[in-house]
Amino acid sequence: MMRGAGFWVGAGVAIGLAALAAGTFKDEYFFFAAYPILMYVVLATAWNILGGYAGYVNFGTAAFFGLGAYTAAALFHATGAPLVLQILTAAIMSGLLGFGTGLVTLRLRGIFFSIATVAVIFIMETLFINWRFTGGATGLQLLRPAPIAFESYIKMLFVVMAAIAVVAVAIARYIENSWIGRGLRAIRDSEEAAEASGVPTLRLKTYACTVSGALMGAAGAPMPMYLSFIEPASTFNLNYSIGALAGAIIGGTAHWLGPVLGAVLLSSLQQYATVNISNEMNVLVVGVLLVVFVVAAPDGILGLLKKLKRTK
Amino acid sequence: MFAFDLLFEAVLFGVLLGCFYAAVSIGLSVSFGLLDVPHVAHPAIMVFGSYCTYLLGRYGWDPILAGIALMPAFFLLGMGIYRFYYETFEKRGTDTGVRGLAFFFGLALIIEVGLILLFGVDQRMVEADYIGKSLAIGEMRIPFRMLVAFGVAIVLTAGLTLYLSHTFTGRAIKAVAQDEPALRLMGANPMRIKQWAFGIATGVTALAGAMLIIVGPVEPSMDRVYIGRTFCVVVLAGLGSMTGTIAAGLILGISESIVLMQFGASWAPAVAFGLLLIVLGFRPQGLFGR
Amino acid sequence: MSEALLRVQAVSKHFGGFTALSAVSIEVGQGERFGLIGPNGSGKTTLINCISGTLRNEGGEIVFAGEEISGLPAYQRTRRGIARSFQIPRPFSSMSVVENLVVPLEFIVHRGSLHKADTREEAMAMLKTIGLADKADTRSNQLSQVELRKLELARAMAAKPRLLISDEAMAGLSSNEVSEVLEILFKLNETGITIIMIEHIMQAVMRFSQRVVCLDAGRIICEGTPESIVKNGDVQKAYLGA
Numbered sequence: 001m002m003r004g005a006g007f008w009v010g011a012g013v014a015i016g017l018a019a020l021a022a023g024t025f026k027d028e029y030f031f032f033a034a035y036p037i038l039m040y041v042v043l044a045t046a047w048n049i050l051g052g053y054a055g056y057v058n059f060g061t062a063a064f065f066g067l068g069a070y071t072a073a074a075l076f077h078a079t080g081a082p083l084v085l086q087i088l089t090a091a092i093m094s095g096l097l098g099f100g101t102g103l104v105t106l107r108l109r110g111i112f113f114s115i116a117t118v119a120v121i122f123i124m125e126t127l128f129i130n131w132r133f134t135g136g137a138t139g140l141q142l143l144r145p146a147p148i149a150f151e152s153y154i155k156m157l158f159v160v161m162a163a164i165a166v167v168a169v170a171i172a173r174y175i176e177n178s179w180i181g182r183g184l185r186a187i188r189d190s191e192e193a194a195e196a197s198g199v200p201t202l203r204l205k206t207y208a209c210t211v212s213g214a215l216m217g218a219a220g221a222p223m224p225m226y227l228s229f230i231e232p233a234s235t236f237n238l239n240y241s242i243g244a245l246a247g248a249i250i251g252g253t254a255h256w257l258g259p260v261l262g263a264v265l266l267s268s269l270q271q272y273a274t275v276n277i278s279n280e281m282n283v284l285v286v287g288v289l290l291v292v293f294v295v296a297a298p299d300g301i302l303g304l305l306k307k308l309k310r311t312k
Numbered sequence: 313m314f315a316f317d318l319l320f321e322a323v324l325f326g327v328l329l330g331c332f333y334a335a336v337s338i339g340l341s342v343s344f345g346l347l348d349v350p351h352v353a354h355p356a357i358m359v360f361g362s363y364c365t366y367l368l369g370r371y372g373w374d375p376i377l378a379g380i381a382l383m384p385a386f387f388l389l390g391m392g393i394y395r396f397y398y399e400t401f402e403k404r405g406t407d408t409g410v411r412g413l414a415f416f417f418g419l420a421l422i423i424e425v426g427l428i429l430l431f432g433v434d435q436r437m438v439e440a441d442y443i444g445k446s447l448a449i450g451e452m453r454i455p456f457r458m459l460v461a462f463g464v465a466i467v468l469t470a471g472l473t474l475y476l477s478h479t480f481t482g483r484a485i486k487a488v489a490q491d492e493p494a495l496r497l498m499g500a501n502p503m504r505i506k507q508w509a510f511g512i513a514t515g516v517t518a519l520a521g522a523m524l525i526i527v528g529p530v531e532p533s534m535d536r537v538y539i540g541r542t543f544c545v546v547v548l549a550g551l552g553s554m555t556g557t558i559a560a561g562l563i564l565g566i567s568e569s570i571v572l573m574q575f576g577a578s579w580a581p582a583v584a585f586g587l588l589l590i591v592l593g594f595r596p597q598g599l600f601g602r
Numbered sequence: 603m604s605e606a607l608l609r610v611q612a613v614s615k616h617f618g619g620f621t622a623l624s625a626v627s628i629e630v631g632q633g634e635r636f637g638l639i640g641p642n643g644s645g646k647t648t649l650i651n652c653i654s655g656t657l658r659n660e661g662g663e664i665v666f667a668g669e670e671i672s673g674l675p676a677y678q679r680t681r682r683g684i685a686r687s688f689q690i691p692r693p694f695s696s697m698s699v700v701e702n703l704v705v706p707l708e709f710i711v712h713r714g715s716l717h718k719a720d721t722r723e724e725a726m727a728m729l730k731t732i733g734l735a736d737k738a739d740t741r742s743n744q745l746s747q748v749e750l751r752k753l754e755l756a757r758a759m760a761a762k763p764r765l766l767i768s769d770e771a772m773a774g775l776s777s778n779e780v781s782e783v784l785e786i787l788f789k790l791n792e793t794g795i796t797i798i799m800i801e802h803i804m805q806a807v808m809r810f811s812q813r814v815v816c817l818d819a820g821r822i823i824c825e826g827t828p829e830s831i832v833k834n835g836d837v838q839k840a841y842l843g844a
Binding site: 179182183185186188189190192193194195196197198199200201202254 | 654655656675676677678680681685686688692693694695696697701704705706708709710713757758760761
């Protein structure tokens with residue numbers, strides 16, 4: 001699907017549309033609402049690299065996301081660094097966390113790995129609750145600098161996140177179609193058989209965990225600017241982990257398009273529910289959809305579409 | 313000068329806390345330790361049990377009695393959940409790890425949000441004679457509610473351990489954990505046994521929920537930090553070891569208590585998760601694992 | 603007699619309180635056809651797992667082509683020339699039959715340049731020799747038991763090994779199919795590949811092996827030519843005894 005040139009043209013169009021929207025739409029609310037959707041596209045895509053391709057269910061998305069957010073906030077607070085630098089630094093920090101987490105936990109089978117990744121979230125949260133430089137438990141207020149190239153900061157964030165999303169999807173697509181992706185899929189199907197077939201399983205899994213973590217960190221970096229505020233409890237919230245995983249599973253984990261579709265659908269529904277019903281309902285939507293899809297449509301929307309095509 | 317009396321009090325409190333942690337984890341010891349079900353919704357069901365206890369408390373029920381009364385209902389709930397899990401995931405084989413885990417996380421989330429919708433995010437408590445008073449020993453005050461939880465915990469753990477080693481069904485449960493094909497050859501239906509075991513694990517969790525709300529106020533998202541505590545205890549104990557659960561609980565309880573004393577409440581919740589990572593990193597089979 | 607290709611020296615393995623292997627030593631020469639027999643639970647697969655790296659041996663050493671490999675992860679042992687099939691087939695179920703072979707070709711044989719296109723033809727050629735060419739693009743989780751066993755063997759072959767370990771590849775096959783698989787193994791051996799065969803089908807083991815070792819309860823109870831093993835009282839007792 002979408003060979004070489006086609007993908008890049010599509011990516012260019014996407015960025016172009018984002019920039020155009022930012023240039024012409026007047027209603028700020030659109031960008032405010034669209035930002036989290038794009039953010040979840042990155043999170044779900046990043047999650048899928050380890051979770052979908054290799055079958056290792058990472059529940060620590062919130063840890064990598066949160067570390068990215070705090071790295072950006074701390075960097076900005078200390079030096080006033082520009083957004084691009086914040087994002088790159090955040091990606092590196094979260095990538096390192098991914099690498100470290102991978103080394104320690106990827107030797108463990110399935111559920112142990114998942115529980116260990118939950119542990120990373122809480123430990124990170126505790127560390128930042130106790131770090132006074134970023135405001136400890138009460139958190140930090142941040143003053144946005146002037147926006148670059150766009151008339152409002154939120155429009156700029158929207159375009160930046162759109163760019164990160166394109167990069168994330170491009171990376172996922174590259175991995176999926178390369179020998180790395182084939183190795184990860186072999187690991188997912190049968191790790192023992194993969195090892196017996198010469199696949200360096202620990203190395204590939206750690207690589208996937210590192211890349212995944214780095215992208216999640218990049219997704220988290222603009223968050224403090226988005227909210228003009230950062231504090232530990234809401235930043236290291238398990239809901240980010242569940243949302244990323246749900247987006248990928250609902251969309252379909254076999255192909256990079258799945259997390260994109262799933263995240264857009266899920267996040268849009270969540271936005272709708274939050275605004276029109278309640279904040280709790282938005283979380284319930286995630287839980288219910290996740291259970292429904294895991295039980296009834298394990299290959300996600302992409303799987304359902306494939307089945308439809310076959311029966312026609 | 314190092315405050316030995318403070319340390320002693322922390323250790324004592326840690327022992328009580330540890331036994332409490334062991335008791336709330338023992339259901340998971342069965343469902344995850346023996347049956348291999350990725351039951352991350354265990355703490356959520358426990359919190360659900362706490363809220364049921366709270367409701368009964370509003371009608372004048374004593375929390376321990378409420379917990380015991382809830383056990384049969386939770387037993388049936390557990391049987392139902394396992395049946396569903398088995399039919400949907402375990403039977404179908406491929407890819408069950410990811411999906412089963414995702415299912416239980418989804419379930420935990422649904423329970424959590426359900427509780428928020430029904431009861432709101434505020435903390436809920438129960439009242440009883442033994443809550444609020446303390447036992448004075450020398451200079452120390454030991455809260456009565458901790459002693460009650462400790463007592464119930466001992467009885468519960470001892471009861472379950474004896475059940476598993478001295479009754480026919482109990483031994484069948486241990487057998488199915490170790491050698492399912494052999495059990496099948498003997499004419500027993502492994503699925504039914506596992507279902508029964510999961511029911512018991514869930515029934516026990518009802519009482520755990522009652523203890524939770526005795527020990528302190530509860531609020532819906534408490535299940536999250538308890539994922540760390542319960543899995544820490546079960547993994548540290550070693551999968552399948554009931555007696556190890558007490559030892560592991562004690563280690564966790566005392567560690568948490570000392571950290572609480574030395575570094576304050578903002579560090580204590582991370583102890584369970586940190587300990588869990590250490591165990592997974594260095595000795596994943598735990599203390600007494602099979 | 604040249605230096606042994608594989609030398610297993612006093613290797614043990616315990617699972618909790620259970621001793622699966624107790625100071626087992628075997629030697630397999632270059633180009634040899636080696637049979638490993640023993641009742642269920644005697645430790646055959648455990649021994650294979652220790653050799654292939656799926657499990658770590660406790661104590662003793664495993665020397666392959668002059669190199670101590672006990673500390674190496676499984677994928678590195680495969681890269682050094684040890685391939686094994688699994689007793690219960692473990693296909694890459696989300697992949698087609700030919701893709702199953704592409705994995706070892708990509709990760710072992712063509713490690714330097716990992717392009718899918720070239721390896722597909724090689725994989726197809728292998729499928730032809732084993733009789734699965736017409737199922738090349740079928741998803742591997744749709745194969746019959748027999749076809750799965752052939753795929754297991756093909757995947758081990760695709761690793762272009764120096765030592766191939768076949769773990770009960772013939773279980774449940776008809777006598778024609780058993781002969782088919784034996785033919786393949788004989789042909790492989792003719793190209794110089796050393797083969798260790800674990801089987802319960804006695805005629806297959808006796809026809810194929812030049813030397814046989816019998817395990818029981820984690821220990822070697824007998825070693826020798828097929829004829830001598832068959833007559834050996836201990837072996838008969840192990841299979842039929844209490």
